Amino acid sequence: xxxxxxxxxxxxxxxxxxxxxxxxxxxxxxxxxxxxxxxxxxxxxxxxxxxxxxxxxxxxxxxxxxxxxxxxxxxxxxxxxxxxxxxxxxxxxxxxxxxxxxxxxxxxxxxxxxxxxxxxxxxxxxxxxxxxxxxxxxxxxxxxxxxxxxxxxxxxxxxxxxxxxxxxxxxxxxxxxxxxxxxxxxxxxxxxxxxxxxxxxxxxxxxxxxxxxxxxxxxxxxxxxxxxxxxxxxxxxxxxxxxxxxxxxxxxxxxxxxxxxxxxxxxxxxxxxxxxxxxxxxxxxxxx
Numbered sequence: 093x094x095x096x097x098x099x100x101x102x103x104x105x106x107x108x109x110x111x112x113x114x115x116x117x118x119x120x121x122x123x124x125x126x127x128x129x130x131x132x133x134x135x136x137x138x139x140x141x142x143x144x145x146x147x148x149x150x151x152x153x154x155x156x157x158x159x160x161x162x163x164x165x166x167x168x169x170x171x172x173x174x175x176x177x178x179x180x181x182x183x184x185x186x187x188x189x190x191x192x193x194x195x196x197x198x199x200x201x202x203x204x205x206x207x208x209x210x211x212x213x214x215x216x217x218x219x220x221x222x223x224x225x226x227x228x229x230x231x232x233x234x235x236x237x238x239x240x241x242x243x244x245x246x247x248x249x250x251x252x253x254x255x256x257x258x259x260x261x262x263x264x265x266x267x268x269x270x271x272x273x274x275x276x277x278x279x280x281x282x283x284x285x286x287x288x289x290x291x292x293x294x295x296x297x298x299x300x301x302x303x304x305x306x307x308x309x310x311x312x313x314x315x316x317x318x319x320x321x322x323x324x325x326x327x328x329x330x331x332x333x334x335x336x337x338x339x340x341x342x343x344x345x346x347x348x349x350x351x352x353x354x355x356x357x358x359x360x361x362x363x364x365x366x367x368x369x370x371x372x373x374x375x376x377x378x379x380x
Contacts (some may be wrong), residue, residue, distance in 0.1 A: 103141060105134050105149040112153060121167060121254055122311035122337040129170075136169045168257035171332075175216045177223075177272050180327065183356050184224045186373045187323070191354055192228045195322055196245075204246040208321045208348070211329035212251035212305070215262025216271060219295055221249055221325065222302045223284050236283070241298045250321075252308035263305050265295035310341050320350035327375075328358035342368060349379045 105113075113133060114125040125133065137152060140162075146152050156163045178184055195205055205225075209218035225247060230236055233243050253259050272281075272293060285293040308315065310329075324345050330338050345355055346368040357363070357375040369377035 103138070103148050105130070109149055109153065110134075113149075116153075116157070117167070117170075118334075120163065120311065121309060122340075123167070123171070123332045124334045124337070125170075133170055137166065140166065140169060164254070164256050168255045171255060175213045175271075175328075177216045177220050177267075177276065179216065179220075180359055181273075182374055183325075183327070183376065184220060186376060187221070187356075188224045188228050190373075191323065192225065196228075196232065199322070202246075203244060205248075206319055206321045206350075207247075207249045207323045208325070209249060209251040210308075210310075210324055210326040210345075212253050212258075212262060213255075214258045214267075214271075215251065215265060215295075215303075215305070216267070217325055217327070218249050218251035218262070218303050218305075219265065219284075219299060222299050223280065225302070226284070226299070227280075238298055242302070247302060249303045250317075251303050251305045253305075254307065254309050256307060259305050259307060265300055266292045267294075268292060310344075311337070315344055315348060317348050321348055321353060322350050323354050323356070324349060325356040326358075327356055328361070330361050331358065342366060346379060351379065353379045355379070 107127075107130070110125075110127075110130045110133065114129075117123050117125060134149070137149065141147075141149070141152055144152070144155065146155065156166050199205055207221055209221060212218050226236070226241060229241075229243055229245075237243065251262060253262075266288065269291065281293065284296055284299055286296055288294055310333075326341070326345065330341060333341065342363070349355065354372070355369060355377045357377070359375060361375060363369055363371075363377060368380055370380055372378050
């Protein structure tokens with residue numbers, strides 16, 4: 093006989109309550125949930141009701157209002173984090189072949205480069221940026237020197253996300269083979285990854301040392317950065333924002349980019365009519 097259905101499996105979320113969830117999530121995180129997302133939200137939050145022993149979504153709504161940690165856990169559950177190493181590889185080719193040579197030339201006096209992976213998810217993007225940097229340094233200096241992998245350059249990558257869950261995965265730097273592109277050259281795998289006994293690919297320490305992972309909410313009115321960034325990657329994030337939120341985030345990016353710094357967006361994100369940036373490549377923009 094089938095097991096009896098528990099009370100949280102029978103919980104129902106009314107349209108009115110879903111709108112309250114959607115308003116709260118937008119007000120706190122700037123993430124816009126359309127009516128079509130209701131089924132996804134109900135399905136993914138059912139697990140939290142079960143784990144907390146709550147009988148209704150109304151109870152859970154009150155819970156997330158009173159508990160910041162649970163609010164973040166809720167965001168972890170309802171946001172989709174799909175990424176791979178070298179995803180949209182044309183961006184990394186443009187980075188390696190065009191922008192990095194320019195940066196190494198223009199910054200040769202202070203030898204300092206700052207990059208921000210904004211909405212870094214589980215870390216594949218910032219690690220890919222780091223690998224691209226090391227590959228370009230290799231061509232400029234004739235090889236690797238693991239005692240000084242940055243060859244005297246002060247290079248730092250900041251990687252941020254609102255989700256504590258994905259940040260924990262990113263910091264661990266351990267990935268199943270499915271996270272890697274199938275045609276990734278074996279030389280890259282050997283240089284930048286170790287293999288675990290279970291077959292996972294683990295980012296080597298000298299790559300990890302380039303990156304700092306931090307939690308950041310794009311909805312914040314200001315971002316806590318003292319130095320400007322030469323490059324900002326924010327790909328496939330703003331598709332979750334309405335126009336007001338997009339303009340807020342773009343204004344923050346413009347403020348924190350160095351003069352003539354570059355912003356990378358996702359393949360479905362464009363900035364028609366935005367006077368803060370000018371296009372220079374496929375969804376790559378230069379600060380005006």
